[in-house]
Amino acid sequence: MTSAPQAPQASSQGNVIRPYGDTTGDGMVQMSFTLPLPHDKLAEGAALQLARKMGLDPAMLVHAKPMGPDFTFFVVYGSTTHLVNLDDVHVVEREYPLLSAKDANLAIRKQLRRKLVVVGACIGTDAHTVGIDAILNIKGFAGEKGLEYYREIRVVNLGAQVLVPDLVARARAEKADAVLVSQVVTQKDAHIHNTTQMSAAFREAYPAGQVPVLIVGGPRFEDGSESTLGVDRIFGRGTTPGEVASYLVHEIGLRKGKK
Ligand code: B12
Structure with a gap:
């Protein structure tokens, strides 16, 4: 049986959370982008390099599709090395009441x-x-x-x-x-x-x-x-x-x- 995702365990490290993929806090995220390269091994390597530089480690290339002869669209899945501190998130609250x-x-x-x-x-x-x-x-x-x-x-x-x-x-x-x-x-x-x-x-x-x-x-x-x-x-x-x-x-x- 598959269990539902657990709520983030934030309190032990302050108000810090990581994204969820397979197991709570594994940091898994998916992102997509296009590079100005024809689809080949060089383009795939470039996509992975970009993903690593953006903090995905390990990064997996899960989709690559040519967009015409000179561009390639990528989807990369991987574990982000970054953490989110909820204390540093600033939200603009509505300062007026909702009226009928x-x-x-x-x-x-x-x-x-x-x-x-x-x-x-x-x-x-x-x-x-x-x-x-x-x-x-x-x-x-x-x-x-x-x-x-x-x-x-x-x-x-x-x-x-x-x-x-x-x-x-x-x-x-x-x-x-x-x-x-x-x-x-x-x-x-x-x-x-x-x-x-x-x-x-x-x-x-x-x-x-x-x-x-x-x-x-x-x-x-x-x-x-x-x-x-x-x-x-x-x-x-x-x-x-x-x-x-x-x-x-x-x-x-x-x-x-x-x-
Ligand atoms: C429907 C649609 C069209 C229709 C529009 C029909 C129409 N009469 O509106 C058509 C087919 C014409 C079209 C054309 C194009 N589209 Co278009 N379109 C969409 C689509 C699928 C849905 C937009 C929509 O209706 N959303 C529903 C409404 C309710 O949401 P909303 O606009 O966000 O509005 C809400 C809030 O934002 C807010 N809000 C919005 N405006 C305002 C204003 C005020 C005062 C307030 C208070 C609130 C408010 O309140 C609304 C309700 O909650 C989006 C993709 C998507 N899924 O969003 C692409 C999208 C917006 N389109 C896109 C593009 C690129 C185009 C084209 C350039 C495509 C092309 N190459 O020709 C042309 C541009 C035409 C032009 N000159 O503008 C891109 C925009 C990319 C970008 N970041 O700039 C999108 C995101 C698709 C994509 N992923 O690439 N499109």
């Missing part, structure tokens, strides 16, 4: 005495609209209705491949309280370049202190990089519409309090 749609509507009405206006888009060349639609469209995501369902939120969804100047112009025309941008493609750091360009354009177009709440979302933003990107909030993988609505209520409340 009813409570969010009530709070918006109390704070603004009008509807909260949200303008959303995928910017740059990005055409991945499923994420922003999951947050905005009435059908929602993960069992939660999207922001269009909220009586006190007016949603303007501009869709895919929106140019930054068009987004700024529309946000101004709609008197947006918040601008929600999605970036899924991360090739050549496109998500970072597009987001910093977008936030700079908003700062230029609005008087200081009047820039709408700028929110960016996508599966591969780094937690805590808001100030580098020039946005107020980042939402990542698995975000639900309720989390976004609750944040909007929290942020609008803070801004009202400052006026």
Whole structure:
């Protein structure tokens, strides 16, 4: 009979854990990468050298597949020599309560005495609209209705491949309280370049202190990089519409309090 994995035995060495493969704490991990080499023995040796340098020892080559004539894709499995100290893991905790749609509507009405206006888009060349639609469209995501369902939120969804100047112009025309941008493609750091360009354009177009709440979302933003990107909030993988609505209520409340 196969037994289920044991919980990590962290306490004896401080709060330290290792990955699990066959037996608890054996350190086994699997990773994949592509090298700019045709598939041959030299390429396989190069893949193993890279794996060892990345701390896999022993490292086993479990898959190698040519990707055209000049590239090879590898999967390597091995025991990592690195440890994870849970005491050194810093997590960004949500600092506002999660509200139901009813409570969010009530709070918006109390704070603004009008509807909260949200303008959303995928910017740059990005055409991945499923994420922003999951947050905005009435059908929602993960069992939660999207922001269009909220009586006190007016949603303007501009869709895919929106140019930054068009987004700024529309946000101004709609008197947006918040601008929600999605970036899924991360090739050549496109998500970072597009987001910093977008936030700079908003700062230029609005008087200081009047820039709408700028929110960016996508599966591969780094937690805590808001100030580098020039946005107020980042939402990542698995975000639900309720989390976004609750944040909007929290942020609008803070801004009202400052006026
Ligand atoms: C569906 C899909 C497509 C569809 C998109 C259809 C559409 N209308 O969206 C099509 C076929 C068009 C497509 C095309 C391409 N795709 Co594509 N695609 C995917 C796929 C399979 C799923 C993405 C998805 O819908 N996820 C589900 C949603 C719900 O998740 P999400 O986007 O992460 O959104 C959640 C959160 O991130 C967050 N969120 C996201 N945005 C926002 C915004 C705000 C404001 C907030 C608050 C939250 C938030 O909330 C959402 C809900 O929790 C992924 C692979 C994968 N499994 O992820 C590849 C993937 C994203 N695509 C990829 C690529 C490379 C492409 C193409 C370049 C392929 C090509 N060579 O042509 C083109 C690019 C087209 C373009 N111009 O953008 C790569 C991106 C690689 C990278 N790191 O950059 C991926 C990762 C596939 C891969 N492994 O290579 N794609």
